[in-house]
Amino acid sequence: MQLIDREHKIEHPSLVATIGFFDGVHTGHRFLIDQVKQEAEKAGLPSAVITFPVHPRKVLQKDYQPALLCGYDEKIERLATTGIDYCVSLDFTKEISELSAWQFMQRILKDKLSVNTLVIGYDHRFGHNREDGFRDYEQYGREIDMNVIEALPLPGADHVSSSRIRKLLAEGHIRKAAKLLSYNYTISGKIVEGFKVGRTIGFPTANIQVWETYKVIPAFGVYAVYVHVDNKKYDGMLYIGKRPTLHNGDNISVEVNLFDFDGDLYNKSLTTEFIDFVRPDEKFSNIDTLKEQIGKDKDAVINVILNYKKLNP
Secondary structure, three states, X not given: OEEEOOXXXXXXXXXXXXXXXXXXXXXXXXXXXXXXXXXXXXXXXXXXXXXXXXOHHHHHOOOOOOOEOOOHHHHHHHHHOOOOOEEEEOOOOHHHHOOOHHHHHXXXXXXXXXXXXXXXXXXXXXXXXXXXXXXXXXHHHHHHOOEEEEOOOOOOOOOOOXXXXXXXXXXXXXXXXXXXXXXXXXXXXXXXXOOOOHHHHOOOOEEEEEOOOOEOOOOOEEEEEEEEEOOEEEEEEEEEEOOHHHOOOOOOEEEEEEOOOXXXXXXXXXXXXXXXXXXXXXXXXXXXXXXXXXXHHHHHHHHHHHHHHHHOO
């Protein structure tokens, strides 16, 4: 996949394209992109996804705090796995937001990006105030000599959307979210100095400062995870919560205990890949009770990962 942005110009005169924010690049997005690729093959033209580096609503409302399944760099990496020819990263501006759908199709898609065929997600709307629908887009396409095709929805009874996946993660339904995403959810960050309580009770943890400000953090609790660091993968146990037993206040901790790891992680970058939810966060009466529970948690995590490996060799 070739990235087209301010620094990289497009080489082909015409494209078969679709447009959207594509947060998470989930199975619904992939089904849409497959249709774009099919139409591109029929037309003998390259395929493209047009997306935005910043959430459009964030551009229009500076104080808006989007909840995202992936940051921009991760989104580009996910899109690259779809087999699309081009990813056009379009800066969404206030001026673009004020264009009608017709103006956007003419000035941006046709004149600037040379879109020959536009494949529109079956429930997608664009243009000022999202006033128009597919029949309008079809008519505008005829007026400016652009083919406009309405994509088919993903078949099956399971509704797939970025908002539904966010909700599943917020409720701790990790496997359901992974099914809709088509991959295991991840968070990445830098290891920073923590409270160092874990090492005193036999479970040293690495405290993660998440890179992406708006990344969705799953429900509070304990998780079975893979940890990717220095090009190696380790089994691990991750905790998200406010450490109520230790009176941590309102500070949310994201900390991971790597199995079979001996070394210094401080200041390193790592990625945690969520395998499954083990238990919700809980306040214990004392440190000894907490230590006993963490031992049980580790046993549970080991079993979860072993079963996952059997199903995903």
